Amino acid sequence: MIGIIGIITVFAMVFGGYLAAGGKMGIIFKALPFEMTMIGGAAVGAFLISNDMSAIKHTMRDLGRVFKGPKWSHEDYKDLLCLLFELIRLARQNPVAIEEHIEAPEESSIFSKYEKILKDKEAVALICDTxxxxxxxxxxxxxxxxxxxxxxxxNMHHAMHSSHALQTVADGLPALGIVAAVLGIIKTMGSIDQPPEVLGKLIGGALVGTFLGVFLAYGFVGPFAAKVKSVTEEDGHFYQLIREVLVANLHAHATNICIEVGRQNTPSHHRPSFAELEEALKSVKQNAA
Known part of the structure; x- marks a missing residue:
């Protein structure tokens, strides 16, 4: 939702300010289809040249994250701590019994309680492999x-590829805008014998290219790249928590201490309170009994 609000704000402030200053949209509307074809088409072509098909698909999927935001919520972090608690406790009580859960997690009675985590192949693989x-x-x-x-x-390097690819496009858009503007000037020079009012419109149309390249770069594609990077880094904390808890387990700390290590390493805005987590773990123990 906030992403949509941001897009509306960009359009409203830029074009609203232009109109308030006495600008007219006629020249922009007339030149926009042609300038957008040149600049947008060149940007898409450059994107296709610099990325393979898997990276292109990855980037297209990640564009949705600008509007959806991070994958993992407060409840998901709490569920992860409860899942790790159950697995660690079982591994210590009965090392043989844990094998059926880590060898076939999709059939595990423990993993099946946490469907969203089970659907994340990397999170499940990280837990089971360790x-x-x-x-x-x-x-x-x-x-x-x-x-x-x-x-x-x-994994993070791979996940960040979408952000890097989008930022590369953003960096190139102003230059592509200049290319479109130069072509517009070349077109204008071919009509140098026309009266000033005609030349003025032609030059104005050419300058739309420069405007559009900068506008798209800093108003949309650059912010999209920054948002994808932010969301990717935010989701990375989920896997870091898995690492912290399982390493604490290898240090032979008590199970509750391992989970508390994970709670302390949870991002502050997703971190469950000590009492909240205790209540959740108590429910897990009761259900297991």
Whole structure:
């Protein structure tokens, strides 16, 4: 919703100010289709040249995140802590019983309680792979933490590609606007024998290209890239929490301490209170009993 409000604000302030200053939209409307074809078409073409098909699809999907916002909510973080609590407690009580849950999480009675987390393949793989490694005696906390850190860095690098691709387009749009403007000036020079009122309209139409390139770059594509980056970084905290809890588990801390480590590492605006989490864990214990 806030993204839509932002777009409306950009249009209202830019064109509202222009009209309030006595500007006329006629020249802009007349030149816009042609300038947009040149600038927008060149930007799309450059985007296609610089990215492969998977990156293009990834970027198109991520554009929706500008309006949807982060994937994980306050309740999701609380559910994650409850899920990790159940898995760690079971792994310590019965190391054999945990295998059916980490080998086939889609059939697990524990994972099935948290459908949104179960649908996230990376979150499930991160949990299951780490717990499986511990069951195979690969349980050095420092080595596991290093492996998880590298894995998340690689995932973050891949997730950030959409933001980088959009920012590259934003950086190129002003220059493409200049290209369109120069073509407009070339067209104007071909009509140099026309009266001033005709030349004025032709030059005005040419300048629409410069305006459009800068307007699209700093009013839309650049902010879209920044928003995608912000949302991607925000969602990355979810996987960092998994790492912190599972590494604390390898340090052989009490289960409640491991979960408290995760709670403390939850972003402040999503962090459940101590009492709230205790109530949720108490419910988990009662259901397990």
């Amino acid at each position: 717990l499986r490694s511990a069951s195979m005696n690969y349980d050095d906390p420092h080595q596991v933490e290093e492996v998880l850190e590298k894995r998340m860095e690689a």
